[in-house]
Amino acid sequence: EDQVTQSPEALRLQEGESSSLNCSYTVSGLRGLFWYRQDPGKGPEFLFTLYSAGEEKEKERLKATLTKKESFLHITAPKPEDSATYLCAVQVLITPMDTGRRALTFGSGTRLQVQP
Amino acid sequence: ETGVTQTPRHLVMGMTNKKSLKCEQHLGHNAMYWYKQSAKKPLELMFVYNFKEQTENNSVPSRFSPECPNSSHLFLHLHTLQPEDSALYLCASSQAPQGAFNNSPLHFGNGTRLTVT
Numbered sequence: 001e002d003q004v005t006q007s008p009e010a011l012r013l014q015e016g017e018s019s020s021l022n023c024s025y026t027v028s029g030l031r032g033l034f035w036y037r038q039d040p041g042k043g044p045e046f047l048f049t050l051y052s053a054g055e056e057k058e059k060e061r062l063k064a065t066l067t068k069k070e071s072f073l074h075i076t077a078p079k080p081e082d083s084a085t086y087l088c089a090v091q092v093l094i095t096p097m098d099t100g101r102r103a104l105t106f107g108s109g110t111r112l113q114v115q116p
Numbered sequence: 117e118t119g120v121t122q123t124p125r126h127l128v129m130g131m132t133n134k135k136s137l138k139c140e141q142h143l144g145h146n147a148m149y150w151y152k153q154s155a156k157k158p159l160e161l162m163f164v165y166n167f168k169e170q171t172e173n174n175s176v177p178s179r180f181s182p183e184c185p186n187s188s189h190l191f192l193h194l195h196t197l198q199p200e201d202s203a204l205y206l207c208a209s210s211q212a213p214q215g216a217f218n219n220s221p222l223h224f225g226n227g228t229r230l231t232v233t
Contacts, residue, residue, distance in 0.1 A: 031219055034221050036224075041229075042226045042227070043120070043122075043208075043225050046223065049221055087159070089159075091219060102174075103213070109158075
């Protein structure tokens, strides 16, 4: 069964204190790994797609990396406006033999709070 | 217009009521989805439509009934819900259905916060 685990569940940082969020996965046939940001009362907002181990993507203070077992979302010198829940999702290629298998599996998210 | 619009934003309904959630996407996407989001749980896929055809029903109780009249609109009809159905219901769209060769990400609306009393 495909599994996606995010840690920590919650993280509190001081403004400027860099850290990393983890998304570990056990799937076969990885097609892509997505990172989303979700603000309270809103839907998830797409951030990055990573396709293969060793790949990195950056956007402002965020950098996402991917290995064969996990992905990290590094936050450099965070600001209060970076406070949100960060979700990762793993996508696999579905074949007709994959009865009951989901194409996309989400983690439970990491709730990040950055204090001024 | 934002990419994916959901109405209403908030809904309170009794267990005997009938209501509908509406979703509209302005992105020209071909696949649309309903997800349920409960506190501290992963997003739970409910239904998938690809080119207006339902391609997935993730064992959702019949008190939830989806409708997709065209590729831009998606509805979720609700009747005789239970208090445990209270959650944030998210609509999403993507260029191609998940699991296809195109790794297109989902684009979400801001959801409908549903409370069943």
